[in-house]
Amino acid sequence: MAKDITSKLNDYSQWYNDLVIKGGLADHSSVRGCMVIKPYGYAIWENMRDALDKAFKETGHVNAYFPLFIPKSFLSKEASHIEGFAKECAVVTHYRLINDPNGKGVIVDPEAKLEEELIVRPTSETIIWNTYKNWIQSYRDLPLLINQWANVVRWEMRTRLFLRTAEFLWQEGHTAHATAKEAVEETERMLDVYATFAEEFMALPVIKGKKTPNERFAGALDTYCIEAMMGDGQALQAGTSHFLGQNFAKAFDVQFLNKESKLEYVWATSWGVSTRLIGALIMAHSDDDGLVMPPKLAPLQVVIVPIFKTEEEMNKLHEKCAPVMKELKAKGISVKFDTDDTKRPGFKFAEYELKGVPVRLAMGMRDYEAGTVEVARRDTKEKSSRQFEGIAAYIEKLLVDIQQNIYNKALAFRDANIREVNNWDEFLKTIEQPGFISAHWDGTSETEDKIKELTKATIRCIPLNNPQQDGVCVFSGKPSKERVIFARAY
Amino acid sequence: MAKDITSKLNDYSQWYNDLVIKGGLADHSSVRGCMVIKPYGYAIWENMRDALDKAFKETGHVNAYFPLFIPKSFLSKEASHIEGFAKECAVVTHYRLINDPNGKGVIVDPEAKLEEELIVRPTSETIIWNTYKNWIQSYRDLPLLINQWANVVRWEMRTRLFLRTAEFLWQEGHTAHATAKEAVEETERMLDVYATFAEEFMALPVIKGKKTPNERFAGALDTYCIEAMMGDGQALQAGTSHFLGQNFAKAFDVQFLNKESKLEYVWATSWGVSTRLIGALIMAHSDDDGLVMPPKLAPLQVVIVPIFKTEEEMNKLHEKCAPVMKELKAKGISVKFDTDDTKRPGFKFAEYELKGVPVRLAMGMRDYEAGTVEVARRDTKEKSSRQFEGIAAYIEKLLVDIQQNIYNKALAFRDANIREVNNWDEFLKTIEQPGFISAHWDGTSETEDKIKELTKATIRCIPLNNPQQDGVCVFSGKPSKERVIFARAY
Numbered sequence: 013m014a015k016d017i018t019s020k021l022n023d024y025s026q027w028y029n030d031l032v033i034k035g036g037l038a039d040h041s042s043v044r045g046c047m048v049i050k051p052y053g054y055a056i057w058e059n060m061r062d063a064l065d066k067a068f069k070e071t072g073h074v075n076a077y078f079p080l081f082i083p084k085s086f087l088s089k090e091a092s093h094i095e096g097f098a099k100e101c102a103v104v105t106h107y108r109l110i111n112d113p114n115g116k117g118v119i120v121d122p123e124a125k126l127e128e129e130l131i132v133r134p135t136s137e138t139i140i141w142n143t144y145k146n147w148i149q150s151y152r153d154l155p156l157l158i159n160q161w162a163n164v165v166r167w168e169m170r171t172r173l174f175l176r177t178a179e180f181l182w183q184e185g186h187t188a189h190a191t192a193k194e195a196v197e198e199t200e201r202m203l204d205v206y207a208t209f210a211e212e213f214m215a216l217p218v219i220k221g222k223k224t225p226n227e228r229f230a231g232a233l234d235t236y237c238i239e240a241m242m243g244d245g246q247a248l249q250a251g252t253s254h255f256l257g258q259n260f261a262k263a264f265d266v267q268f269l270n271k272e273s274k275l276e277y278v279w280a281t282s283w284g285v286s287t288r289l290i291g292a293l294i295m296a297h298s299d300d301d302g303l304v305m306p307p308k309l310a311p312l313q314v315v316i317v318p319i320f321k322t323e324e325e326m327n328k329l330h331e332k333c334a335p336v337m338k339e340l341k342a343k344g345i346s347v348k349f350d351t352d353d354t355k356r357p358g359f360k361f362a363e364y365e366l367k368g369v370p371v372r373l374a375m376g377m378r379d380y381e382a383g384t385v386e387v388a389r390r391d392t393k394e395k396s397s398r399q400f401e402g403i404a405a406y407i408e409k410l411l412v413d414i415q416q417n418i419y420n421k422a423l424a425f426r427d428a429n430i431r432e433v434n435n436w437d438e439f440l441k442t443i444e445q446p447g448f449i450s451a452h453w454d455g456t457s458e459t460e461d462k463i464k465e466l467t468k469a470t471i472r473c474i475p476l477n478n479p480q481q482d483g484v485c486v487f488s489g490k491p492s493k494e495r496v497i498f499a500r501a502y
Numbered sequence: 503m504a505k506d507i508t509s510k511l512n513d514y515s516q517w518y519n520d521l522v523i524k525g526g527l528a529d530h531s532s533v534r535g536c537m538v539i540k541p542y543g544y545a546i547w548e549n550m551r552d553a554l555d556k557a558f559k560e561t562g563h564v565n566a567y568f569p570l571f572i573p574k575s576f577l578s579k580e581a582s583h584i585e586g587f588a589k590e591c592a593v594v595t596h597y598r599l600i601n602d603p604n605g606k607g608v609i610v611d612p613e614a615k616l617e618e619e620l621i622v623r624p625t626s627e628t629i630i631w632n633t634y635k636n637w638i639q640s641y642r643d644l645p646l647l648i649n650q651w652a653n654v655v656r657w658e659m660r661t662r663l664f665l666r667t668a669e670f671l672w673q674e675g676h677t678a679h680a681t682a683k684e685a686v687e688e689t690e691r692m693l694d695v696y697a698t699f700a701e702e703f704m705a706l707p708v709i710k711g712k713k714t715p716n717e718r719f720a721g722a723l724d725t726y727c728i729e730a731m732m733g734d735g736q737a738l739q740a741g742t743s744h745f746l747g748q749n750f751a752k753a754f755d756v757q758f759l760n761k762e763s764k765l766e767y768v769w770a771t772s773w774g775v776s777t778r779l780i781g782a783l784i785m786a787h788s789d790d791d792g793l794v795m796p797p798k799l800a801p802l803q804v805v806i807v808p809i810f811k812t813e814e815e816m817n818k819l820h821e822k823c824a825p826v827m828k829e830l831k832a833k834g835i836s837v838k839f840d841t842d843d844t845k846r847p848g849f850k851f852a853e854y855e856l857k858g859v860p861v862r863l864a865m866g867m868r869d870y871e872a873g874t875v876e877v878a879r880r881d882t883k884e885k886s887s888r889q890f891e892g893i894a895a896y897i898e899k900l901l902v903d904i905q906q907n908i909y910n911k912a913l914a915f916r917d918a919n920i921r922e923v924n925n926w927d928e929f930l931k932t933i934e935q936p937g938f939i940s941a942h943w944d945g946t947s948e949t950e951d952k953i954k955e956l957t958k959a960t961i962r963c964i965p966l967n968n969p970q971q972d973g974v975c976v977f978s979g980k981p982s983k984e985r986v987i988f989a990r991a992y
Contacts, residue, residue, distance in 0.1 A: 041633065042576075043573060049566055050566055074544070077671065079531045080536070084610075100598055103594060104622065110589070130592070132594065146529070
């Protein structure tokens with residue numbers, strides 16, 4: 013393979029970068045920390061968005077759109093929110109440029125200074141709850157189940173394409189409820205939506221859990237998350253769902269008349285996933301030949317590479333394949349017949365492997381005569397010659413198999429790399445291996461901080477439905493009732 | 503009707519505002535000039551977006567995403583672009599907030615000043631062409647057919663919901679071509695896509711034309727547009743498609759090796775429509791009872807209002823309607839059965855009229871027994887009692903009729919309000935009537951400016967395929983070869 017992809021084993025980080033850039037998913041831009049999402053990467057995001065949007069709507073949510081800008085004072089209204097979000101962000105201070113009187117170009121007009129600075133939203137709780145104040149008066153207005161697809165900005169100094177950039181795309185759900193119970197149910201429901209999406213579409217097994225107080229969203233009473241294992245054994249938080257209690261309702265004075273005609277503060281949740289999931293998708297499944305796309309999210313599911321010498325041959329092959337392409341499209345399967353005559357088949361094979369196209373068909377004149385076709389699957393790289401007759405039905409089934417196989421492989425890898433650890437020496441040794449550690453923890457922030465300081469490992473989550481068992485904290489030796497998941501993380 | 507909607511005839515502008523606010527389409531926000539697009543308004547935008555996105559993809563375009571921020575210096579690179587866009591815009595100057603040492607809240611960290619200010623994109627030609635520089639080397643890389651769905655910001659002092667706001671949502675296509683001919687073809691192709699969308703989905707007849715040099719997009723050699731007539735006779739520019747020549751390629755040094763291995767500058771187009779179209783949709787079709795939604799864009803196409811006294815009756819009616827709802831959904835028609843027992847049928851009727859739901863069915867126990875149902879269409883407000891048997895097929899056809907009828911009505915209104923005017927006195931009289939004026943113009947900016955100054959009317963466009971005829975300019979009396987469209991505009 014002459015694709016110039018760094019080997020995963022040699023340099024995981026460079027391998028990842030090579031896949032993103034050479035696979036045509038994204039590019040760095042001239043704006044520090046901001047990426048360009050290229051068409052192939054954006055097509056993956058569109059597939060993710062469509063699947064998630066459908067799931068949100070099926071669970072009763074509607075979409076809306078709130079302003080990009082947040083008045084600076086809003087960020088100060090919720091005490092813990094500000095600590096988490098008000099720091100590294102893009103600040104708009106002026107609203108006009110003028111021609112530079114001393115020369116070329118433009119300068120900021122000093123006369124056009126905003127009375128109050130505007131912050132480019134790092135997340136929208138504040139502006140949304142300030143709006144909900146006008147929308148919620150009575151229990152009849154609840155629940156309010158709204159989602160927003162938007163761009164957000166968090167000023168990051170060290171950026172990595174998809175995983176951490178100053179601007180990224182995401183969705184943020186913001187719901188309002190009459191009771192704490194309903195809000196907690198919503199928080200858990202959306203965690204399930206995320207987990208189902210990760211497993212069924214991304215072929216990515218996840219651990220559902222709660223964050224420790226240290227790792228909670230700024231302003232939440234409880235943060236639920238799904239945690240996934242990447243190919244290097246590190247953890248990636250793939251989605252979060254927050255129970256916000258009445259914090260934002262109190263900060264923005266959002267009260268409603270309950271059925272007993274008494275005023276109460278509204279209960280809130282928020283939940284989100286972002287283009288970071290594209291990073292997770294890449295790191296979970298890909299290999300040294302390039303991307304491996306789960307069929308359900310692949311921008312292109314099937315490619316047909318004709319092998320021909322003359323245009324006449326190409327036309328014959330195209331004519332032969334046309335009915336099959338029609339059949340596949342009718343089944344909702346995307347397919348491309350590659351007519352490009354400036355590239356050789358071997359080059360094309362490598363290109364489609366790099367792009368992670370799940371199924372590749374190749375057909376030359378010998379196949380044409382014999383009524384056969386070569387079928388290659390990207391996940392296992394197996395090739396076989398098959399009867400052309402009935403190939404569409406075969407491909408339909410094959411795509412299901414590939415989706416399942418990618419998931420099974422990721423699951424087996426993950427399960428083989430979660431290790432129960434029972435003492436500190438073992439912890440120090442094990443944390444140097446790829447994977448997660450399941451260990452007892454005494455429940456204190458001090459221990460959590462100390463472990464992070466010594467090993468860079470954080471508590472990824474306290475798994476839901478966690479078996480309760482007596483044990484002692486792997487670090488402090490104090491008593492513990494359950495194991496938690498430690499890992500180094502993206 | 504007690505909906506508190508101002509009458510269209512009394513105060514068109516207030517009528518519009520009432521529909522937007524009371525129809526639940528959008529709200530003002532706490533951020534000056536920025537709107538909140540509420541769920542019902544956003545659902546219209548989703549339908550518009552999906553229809554347009556499909557048309558873009560069918561014409562070979564793909565989506566991508568470029569940074570929100572544009573370095574200030576980029577705006578200065580294309581000389582005429584800067585005059586048009588670099589002025590009223592949001593300027594990011596800092597990237598951090600800190601706790602106010604003198605008290606509560608946060609202040610902008612004076613240490614965190616950006617070396618170069620960033621502009622929140624008012625349009626993306628500059629950042630995109632700066633990126634294309636890296637993507638285009640050879641004629642093999644062309645054409646590059648990319649679209650972006652995004653938010654943009656233009657600092658507007660006088661704002662109106664959907665029609666003119668500081669932040670709005672839009673799509674912007676940016677294509678790169680090897681020849682001027684191909685770029686012009688693309689510009690015209692996308693104008694046709696917009697016109698077809700306006701007519702077939704929005705039920706909005708449009709005039710396709712070219713802008714005069716005065717009204718061109720800043721940086722374009724030619725701006726094509728579609729112009730529509732609103733219910734008050736004013737014009738609204740519903741979409742533009744620009745032939746940018748080699749201006750941006752030269753500004754950002756984007757050259758390619760042509761087939762003869764010679765370096766050439768790339769040819770460009772850009773084209774866009776925005777959430778402004780929602781404003782157009784409202785103003786083109788609605789009446790004093792509320793919105794009138796063309797079925798193809800209606801968030802809800804059919805509503806069933808059961809008329810019942812007891813829960814048992816409601817259940818019977820629901821059971822009766824369930825198979826029809828299933829049948830409608832299978833036809834891709836959205837339908838809701840309104841079970842709310844806290845509102846009376848008359849209130850609900852008014853609500854759905856306000857929302858513009860194209861078809862309303864009402865069924866009481868007498869209908870239930872008789873096997874009938876009342877069908878009301880929103881566009882004409884006609885009601886009739888019909889056999890329940892076969893109602894789904896009837897509704898399917900009715901929705902097509904309604905779509906066509908809304909278009910026909912808008913077309914008849916428009917055509918009745920385009921007036922040929924041949925002298926200045928007549929012009930001054932006619933411009934005070936609602937509608938467009940078709941008149942001869944001498945082709946000079948001076949005359950155009952003078953007419954605008956005296957009457958507030960602008961040249962909306964020089965229609966495509968305009969009949970050539972000798973005449974004299976309505977203002978200057980100088981010779982003219984064709985008539986152009988004058989109007990006051992949104």
